Amino acid sequence: MSPKFHWSKTTLLFGGLAVWGLLLVSCISVDRTVVVPPHIAGAKYVGSKACAQCHGDQVDHFAGSTHSRLALTGADPKVGDTGCEACHGPGSLHVAAGGGPGSIINPRKSPETCFQCHLEKRGEMSLPHTHPVLAGRVSCVDCHDVHKGNSVRGGGAALAASTETCIRCHTQQAGPFVYQHGAIREEGCTACHNPHGSVNDKMLVARDANLCLRCHLADLAPGFNLGGYSSGGAHANALGSRLSEGACWSAGCHEDVHGSNVNASLRP
């Protein structure tokens, strides 16, 4: 029979003592900054001008980017509050090495630098349904162009449409559809999906009929009827209503929820 472990004051005391002992030994004997991303141990800030020598395209267009709005006049670039090193970390070792992957923070390799400001994205990307960013299969910059224009590609007065980021990979949803879901025309994919992560399957912002009923109102004021959702309509079947049963877009009903070329009701 194995002895059962119990936390006690003595355990905590000597455990704590051991930890502090290790700390003391480490601090006295080790001359090194612990390697914790997204920091570059031993590097100093050098300012954005040094970056422009090799990364001219990124530096040239940064002034018009969304992130540049946070740039401050009068801020000391050496403290890294603004400019390239705010995200890429202090660049002295990178400059000294003439480039290379180990001496600078590359957000393509790790999202940690993005999480420093976008705190909530760390949590969203930890959820069960997300793009595999933390697993290293895709990165933030696969979808976001942080050096130029709007960080969220497309939309507004940009040449690209707001959906172009998503349909590069999700071609089946690209269309074109003569019967296109109005939500995509108006808001793009993010009307229904949170690409950073969700507690719901398919990264949906809601996983039941509420998702659709936001816009496709079931019942209006007395005397009004939109599409037969109320009693007697197609969506009020023998068991009351199919709306309660989860998902309007399930296969068999509005299966082609992104759009169709043969059916205005987004069926096949």
Next chain:
Amino acid sequence: MQTNFSSLLRSTGLILACAAPLLPGSRLAAATAPAEADAFPTYESYIKVSGEAPFISGDTAAFAARAVTPHNGSYGIEDLYITKDLTKEITMKVNGRAMDGSEDYLGSINISKDDFGSVEAGYKRYRIFYDGVGGFFPLANQFQRMSNENLHVDRSSLWFVAKIEKADGPSFSLSYRNEIRTGRKDSSEWGAIVNADATVTKGALVGTALPANTPFIAPNVQTLDEHHEILEGSATVSFWKTTDTLKATLDWVGNDDGRVYVKYPNSKVIVDPAATIIDDSETTRTRSFRVINQTETKFNDVVSLEVGLSYLHLTGEDGGQWITPAYSTSAKAFFTTVTAGNIYANPTLDDYVANAFLKFTPGKDWRADIGFRDEFNAVSDSGGFTNVALSSTAKNTSSTYVTTNQDVTYSHETDHIQTPEVTLQYLGIRNLSIYAEYSDRINKGDQHWVNPFAAVSTNGAGVVTTVPIPVGSVFFQNANQDNEDAKLGANWNPTTKLTLRAEVFRKDHQNRFIGANDYVGTASFGALYATGYTFNGATLSAIYRPLPELSFNTRYQQQDGKMSVTANTVTGGLGYESPSGKATIRMISETVDWAPYKQVYVQGNVNVVYNTLQTSYPAVLVKATAPFVAVPIVNADNNYIVGSALCGFALDKRTDLQVQGLWERANNYNPQVASGGQPYGAGFNFQSVTVGLKHKFTDRIMGEAKVGYLRSTSDTTGGFTNYNGPLAYLSLTYAL
């Protein structure tokens, strides 16, 4: 005596433990050190090999889906990077990865010559795993797993890029990319699948004899075979104060997707076909050509102009069939009923876009961007399908299909979208940046649908999908959209220790559809249908560094949205605006970084999210016969908490220790909904803890070892996808 010694030891320990963080010596020694003699090296070229071994108990498929790695582990080359100067001007870079098990592969080579250009070729592939959950029925405690299904989807990409880039001349690039997505993933379908003999039906209705062929959600497997090729060439020239880039793209998509029906628990055999039912199939072929020209002219340091033009022509071919499984009470078996066979469509798209941005600094402290985008696109299509039904007399023994009629559609729609955008930034106050952004997307759309397989209700309420309309019916609709987005924000550093950021936004989107139909055999009616929403929100951030080694980063986000629908009255004219939905989001995130010594780093993160969506649909009936049972459509709650902690510690001159923990909780599971159907809301717990060591063996060799334990429980699947267990990871990095 022993007691006294123990007391002395405790007292000494307590004093030392409390005093340790206050001792200035070590910090001073570290702070004044001129260089980090013991720093881990960074390698210019290296190879990292690793292996991962999970020992998971429970649902291993759920683990694989969550961890993006198989339950039986993976090993191989995790990272390979080689950079080599082949000559004084030519550099070669190689990137690689080959992880067997997780099927994660990368191989690329880039050769560049200074002031001339580069060539690059590469291949990348990775795998996404799926848990194969087919449904859980809480009141009967039944769980449907897609058994024997190794569900995963592989994404791969093969590319080739050649560039000529000279500092004082034009630059050219040519690229080819071939992307493939293949595999099988879990999905669901709606079908007439309830088995009157099954004890598992709809939760509260367990044991109740249901009408045959009552629709419900059933599990199915989605099969994907998608191919995408892109050939792109571009040229950039600079003249006067202008840089011009011309890009031409050829794009091919060839997708063959389908669905396979999966039986419900306790359901009888599938008679026709014998084992499985191949459900829907969907094929898509598109070919497109796009040409883009973008110019950027910097007139001086104050004014620049960007102009873009784009034209896209696309043709496509769609095909497939739409099948609904049916249950026969007499045969006590499932059959396929083809609802729509021989689906075909031939869409074409022409899309013209022009945009311009004038960027200028009206004063030394001002920056302004004024942009305008104009898009015109036209989609046309001729398509249709054959209505096919299963003969009712044939359900007992075999499937005899009866073709009822053929439906054809000829439709087209156009959109004319104009979007003005203005951005202003003011930097006149030291350490303060104020910015504002406004855009308005205005669309004048025109939709002309012939035989859209949907009627327009005679009381003028919009599109109704109850019955196919007669051949020859035409539906016209003007789709007018006015979508305004506005933002106002600021970034302020009041002191070197404090950064404050705030941004408020408003979205006001209105969509109005005014339609009329020429419904064969009846009169024409006008219809108006308007949807819209407004969202107001704010993001507040504060970064506070009371000490150089301590920072608190707080972010709060709030969104409140209201959706509404307006229809015309029975007698015409604008009707009531009715609220249809209400969304509320509150999200607070906190990160604390503390580095009491440079040898120690501690980070804590927490996200608390309250996210709910409420719609106005009051209640639905889940039992049609007396006594009627009504169940409300409850709010869609999407609340969760995520917390994580990380501690790094330089153990000795050659070793780092890292401890990491993650905790997640969502508590939205609501079995009350089970009486109406599924899903029931996300409810889960996840915890993991990892302890890792990173060790420098020599200046050229570093190793990393981690052990961890994780535990996952899911309320939504009744605990049937729970898993837990330890896992181990080992890697070795060698400088090349």
